[in-house]
Amino acid sequence: MHQERAELIKERLQVLAPTSLEIIDESHLHAGHAGSKNGASHFRVTIHSPKFNGLNRVAQQRLVFQALEGLLPYPIHALALSTHATSN
Structure with a gap:
């Protein structure tokens, strides 16, 4: 299930034309955490993209959240x- 979610993240982030994308499932580190109830996942994402050029960190992260x-x-x-x- 978590692998499918990682693939979905990868697919959605293609809109940002990443030159490098790393997706790490950290769900096992949060077992028992209230946020992991009902099987919700925790991920760490590192992304490099030319679409971030000229944007501050908050604006870059907004683009990621829009894609997701x-x-x-x-x-x-x-x-x-x-x-x-x-x-570029």
Whole structure:
């Protein structure tokens, strides 16, 4: 189930034309946490994208959250983001 969610994240983030994308499922680290009830997932995402060029960190993260709209807070409960601009 978590692998399918990781693939969905990867698919949705393609709109940002990532030059590098790492998705790590950290759900096992949050077992028993209230947010993991009903099988919600926790992920860590590192993404490099030219679409982030000229944007501050908050604006970069907004683009990621827009791409993942409808997945938070369920089936993805938590998302740790590391965004990086790259040159075209």
